[in-house]
Amino acid sequence: MNSNVIFSNDVPSRLLQAINDLKPGRVFILADNNTAAIARQLGIPSASLITISDGDDHKNLDSLTHIWSELQAGGATRHSLLVCVGGGMVTDIGGFAADTFKRGIPFINVPTSLLGAVDAAVGGKTGFNFHNLKNEIGAFAPAHTVIISSCFLTSLPHTEFLSGFAEMIKHALLSGEPQLSELLNANLASFDPEHMLQLIRASVTVKQQIVSQDPTETGLRKALNLGHTVGHAFESFALSRGKPVPHGYAVAWGLVTELVLSHMRFGFPTTILHQVADFISHNYGPFLITCDDYDSLLQLMTHDKKSLYGEINCTLLSQCGQPHTDVTLSPDEVSAALDIYRDLLHI
Ligand code: GLY
DSSP states (O other), rough: OOOEEEOOOOHHHHHHHHHHHHHOSEEEEEETTTTEEEEEEEEOTTEEEEEESGGGGGGHHHHHHHHHHHHTTTTTTTTTTEEEESHHHHHHHHHHHHGGGOOOOEEEEEEOHHIIIIISSSSSSSEEEEEEEEEEEEEEEEOOOEEEEEEGGGGGGGHHHHHHHHHHHHHHHHOOOOHHHHHHTTTTOOHHHHHHHHHHHHHHHHHHHHHHOTOOOOGHHHGGGHHHHHHHHHHHHHTTTTTOOOOHHHHHHHHHHHHHHHHHHHHOOOOHHHHHHHHHHHOOOOOOOOOGGGHHHHHHHHTTTTTTSHHHHEEEEEEEEEEEEEEEEOOHHHHHHHHHHHHTTTO
């Protein structure tokens, strides 16, 4: 289940080396409208470019059919290789297309967004949205190689950068206080690419260590859902109000609420809770809710993919690095935590 994960800001040469190591027949590159230019600049000799429309609403069966059709029309065989260049949308659907074409061809991920680098491109989750449900169809299929760099991040919109940074905070909370305090003290307005690459490496290492122990999410990997039970509810609620928010922003606000719950249930330290809440309030602003929204949010949490028996299911922490998975929460507990979330975010 493990991928060869390379951290380097010399992407073209490391990619060429990874391709040469695999000795494929034909090489295909998958990109979306936004990343096709980056894909061309990588200069992979004699590769055929497959382009799909960007955005999560195109992570669908039509795009998947297009990728399979292009592979078939281009004469792809089991010895062909697919290089996925883009954010999580491209690596998710590209990985699934590769894993299912002729029962599986190898693929390499080159994530171009921070969210893709620290989360989507690593860990083997692939898939696409189906009948309005996110990631409804998918498979665990690790990339042969993932090449992670920070060189694409300088041109990333700040909201997208922050979206990925929230997943880094999550990984740091699952790791320990030193990693967390390094992130909370980082200068997000201007960063040195090499230092950022080191922060990304530390973050991805947390995920790799968890995934290597539980690749198919039967136990420990559920720790990576920290922030996501409440976060997904915020994200869906925002969508239902016609005001979508970036995934990582929803995770950031979800983390604050779930750290409150962690304190209530397991005595998670209030000093760290306040540090994280202040950082998120300052950088992400608040997600505005009132107590009239609680019923809708609780409904969404009850219908979360992680909930097996109609209860609210969460990962919480007793300390940084000490997760408790499959914690069942009552609606009253979550409502109390949402009250405190609103106080902490000054709503
Ligand atoms: N995004 C969390 C995981 O890969 O398990």
